[in-house]
Amino acid sequence: MHVNDTPAPMSETDNAPASEQQLRDAMVERLIELGAARSARVVAAFRSVPRHLATPEVDMAKTYEAEFAAVTKTDPTGVNISSVSAPRIQAMQIEQADIQPGMSVLEIGSGGVNAAYLAEMVGGRGHVVTMDIDHDVTRRAEDFLKTTGYDRIVTVITADGEHGVPGHAPYDRIVVTVQAADIPPAWVHQLKEGGRLVVPLRMRGMTRTVAFIRDRERLISDGFELCGFVPMQGVGENRVRLVLLHDVEGEEIALRLDGLPEPDAEALRVALGMHRVEVWSGVTVAGDESTEHLDLWLTTALDNLPLMAAKIGARKRGLVASASPIGVPTLVDGDSFAYRTARPTDDPDRYELGAISHGPQARKVADRLAEEIQVWHSDHRTQRAHIEVHPAGTPDDRLPAGRLVDRPHTRVTITWS
Ligand SMILES: C[S@@+](CC[C@H](N)C(=O)[O-])C[C@H]1O[C@@H](n2cnc3c(N)ncnc32)[C@H](O)[C@@H]1O
Numbered sequence: 001m002h003v004n005d006t007p008a009p010m011s012e013t014d015n016a017p018a019s020e021q022q023l024r025d026a027m028v029e030r031l032i033e034l035g036a037a038r039s040a041r042v043v044a045a046f047r048s049v050p051r052h053l054a055t056p057e058v059d060m061a062k063t064y065e066a067e068f069a070a071v072t073k074t075d076p077t078g079v080n081i082s083s084v085s086a087p088r089i090q091a092m093q094i095e096q097a098d099i100q101p102g103m104s105v106l107e108i109g110s111g112g113v114n115a116a117y118l119a120e121m122v123g124g125r126g127h128v129v130t131m132d133i134d135h136d137v138t139r140r141a142e143d144f145l146k147t148t149g150y151d152r153i154v155t156v157i158t159a160d161g162e163h164g165v166p167g168h169a170p171y172d173r174i175v176v177t178v179q180a181a182d183i184p185p186a187w188v189h190q191l192k193e194g195g196r197l198v199v200p201l202r203m204r205g206m207t208r209t210v211a212f213i214r215d216r217e218r219l220i221s222d223g224f225e226l227c228g229f230v231p232m233q234g235v236g237e238n239r240v241r242l243v244l245l246h247d248v249e250g251e252e253i254a255l256r257l258d259g260l261p262e263p264d265a266e267a268l269r270v271a272l273g274m275h276r277v278e279v280w281s282g283v284t285v286a287g288d289e290s291t292e293h294l295d296l297w298l299t300t301a302l303d304n305l306p307l308m309a310a311k312i313g314a315r316k317r318g319l320v321a322s323a324s325p326i327g328v329p330t331l332v333d334g335d336s337f338a339y340r341t342a343r344p345t346d347d348p349d350r351y352e353l354g355a356i357s358h359g360p361q362a363r364k365v366a367d368r369l370a371e372e373i374q375v376w377h378s379d380h381r382t383q384r385a386h387i388e389v390h391p392a393g394t395p396d397d398r399l400p401a402g403r404l405v406d407r408p409h410t411r412v413t414i415t416w417s
Contacts, residue, residue, distance in 0.1 A: 020050060023064035027087055030066040036091040045120035046091060051113045054084055054144040072111070073136065081230050082137050084111040085177060089209070092225055094121060096198045096211035097173045102126050106171045106190065108161035109178035109229075110137055112144035118175065119153040129168045131157040133234050160234035164190040171195060179207050179229040181238035181258070182407035183389050188214060196222075200229040201387075203405050203412060204299045205240055205258040205307040205327060210387055221387035226292045228326070238407075242309075245272050250313035253320060255306040255337075256327045259405070263306070267335035271359030272319065278341075279366040280354035281373040285342070287349045294353070296385050297376040298329045298340065300403040300414045302369070305329050308339050321356055331369045336361040338369045383416045 018026070028046050031037035037046055052063040055070040062068055066088045073082035090113070099105060099121040107115055110132035118128045132138045138158040145151040157165050161176070162184045169190035176187070176199040183199065191197055197212045197219060209227045212219035231239055243265050246253035253272065255263060285291065299305060307327025308320070315323035321341045322328050330339040336359025342351040353373045357366035390399055390411045402415035 018061065020052070020060070023052075023061055024048075024050075027064040027066055031087060031091045034066060034088055036066070036088045036095070038095050041121060042091055042094055042117075045094070045117045046087065048120055049113060049116045050148060051084070051087070051116075053147055054112045054140070072140070073134070079231065081233065082111070082132075082134060083230060084113045085229075089227055089229075090114050090117060090177075092227070093175055093177070093198050093209055094118070096209060096223060096225070097175050097196055098211075099173055103172040104168070104170075105129070105173045105175060106165055106168070107131065108164070108174065108176045108187075110141045110156065111177070112141035114175075114177060115141065115145060115154045115156075116148060116150045119150045122153065124153065126153065127168070128154040129157060129165050129171075130154055131159055131161055131165055133158070133160050160236075161232075162186065162235040166190060174198070176200060177229065178233075179231050180236065181232065182236060182409045183219065184236060184409055185391070188217065188219065188389075188391075200227055201412070202240070202258060203387075203414070204260070204305060205256045206295065206299070208296075212387075212389065217391055219389040224385075224387065226290070243268075243306075245269050245308075246310075246314060246319060248313075250311055251317055251319065253308065253310045253314050255330065255332070256309055257306045259407075260304060260306050263304075263332050264335060268332070268337055268359070271336055271362075274358050274360075274362070277357045277362040277366050278354060279338075279357070279363070279370040280343070280352055281370045281377075283353045283373050283377040284345055284347075284350040285353060287351065291340070291342075291353075293381070293385075294373065294376050295329050295340070296414065297380050297416070298369075298372055300385070300416065301372045301375065302329075302331055304332045306332060308337070331355075331365055333361060333365045333368075335359050336365045338362070338365040340369065340373070380416050386415050386417065388413045388415075 052060040058070045069086040070084045071080045075081045101123040102125040103122045104127045107130040110130040115130035142156045164186035170192045174197045181202045191214045200207045200209045208224040210224040211222045241257040242254040244254045308330040309327035310320045310323045312323045328339045338355040338357030341356045355366040355369035400415045405412040
């Protein structure tokens with residue numbers, strides 16, 4: 001669809017640089033392999049858009065790598081606040097959105113490239129509105145969309161996504177491409193009944209892109225995937241709070257709190273210096289099996305469960321067993337804490353799950369965490385989690401029983417069946 005001519009493929013010799021179309025085709029193959037692009041129309045969209053034109057400062061081949069996000073802006077503290085998302089994440093969200101020709105789609109968080117894919121999905125009879133809070137971003141997106149011809153289908157707006165874009169509502173689909181801790185009422189009200197909202201929703205520290213279907217005032221999930229996105233700015237800004245337990249450069253260890261009560265940080269720092277207790281659950285996972293399903297269960301079952309993030313230096317020094325930047329679920333109980341971990345088994349492809357804990361009550365906390373790993377295995381491993389979003393103020397007795405995450409605008413529930 002784009003109006004720029006694709007350059008003719010370069011020489012076919014082995015060491016010739018790959019042409020634009022070869023790069024796109026290779027990217028699409030990889031997206032299919034990863035399960036991110038599944039439908040013919042998504043595949044066609046990703047074969048068409050010359051995404052490298054949105055970030056001319058980046059090496060062209062790099063822009064077609066499935067996992068590469070081109071960061072375009074960083075805040076003064078070093079946090080990335082704008083990027084063109086990685087193709088895998090874009091494809092995954094567009095599949096979740098189930099976009100049909102002729103639809104009207106709002107994208108919150110712009111960059112140009114994703115809006116172009118959305119334009120391919122809705123076609124000439126559809127309409128895409130892409131919005132961003134940052135003028136630099138919308139200016140760049142406009143340039144890209146104009147150069148590629150997608151400006152015929154896409155309208156670019158500069159505003160805070162908190163309020164949506166009422167002027168073009170209602171939408172068949174809303175695709176949010178920035179991390180959200182809450183769902184503002186405008187997103188629900190600007191979505192048609194039965195329409196889909198795809199949003200990277202952060203619940204208790206972890207962000208999952210969730211596909212929701214509107215059912216009057218509530219949203220009901222229809223699948224979700226773990227992901228990472230830049231944080232929301234503006235009215236809805238709500239960053240995770242870090243509590244440092246170890247503050248040596250390169251070895252930092254911190255608890256990531258997401259609306260949880262403030263822990264006794266001093267007591268936990270002392271606990272970290274105490275010997276570790278290990279409790280093993282007897283539950284195993286395959287080497288390539290994600291712990292995301294288990295972690296969502298732990299989030300559902302346990303009250304005071306921040307994430308513990310650590311730098312690689314902390315693991316190298318033996319302070320912690322894991323150096324995940326997102327963090328591992330960590331049960332905090334007063335002066336003690338226990339985090340989820342795994343160890344090799346005799347089977348080279350299987351790992352046993354367990355808990356490592358520190359503090360005066362180390363044994364008790366580790367037992368509690370290991371017990372929930374066993375509950376997950378026996379009762380929930382084959383189940384699916386369901387996420388619902390209800391307006392703030394909905395009484396408890398009108399919510400499904402399960403984990404409740406309260407936010408300023410919403411009450412989010414997680415249940416299993
Ligand atoms: C990951 S980027 C979007 C990438 C884009 N969808 C793409 O790949 O083509 C997230 C964007 O969200 C924007 N953003 C952050 N807070 C926002 C808000 N409250 N309203 C609108 N946009 C916001 C940031 O400025 C940033 O450009």
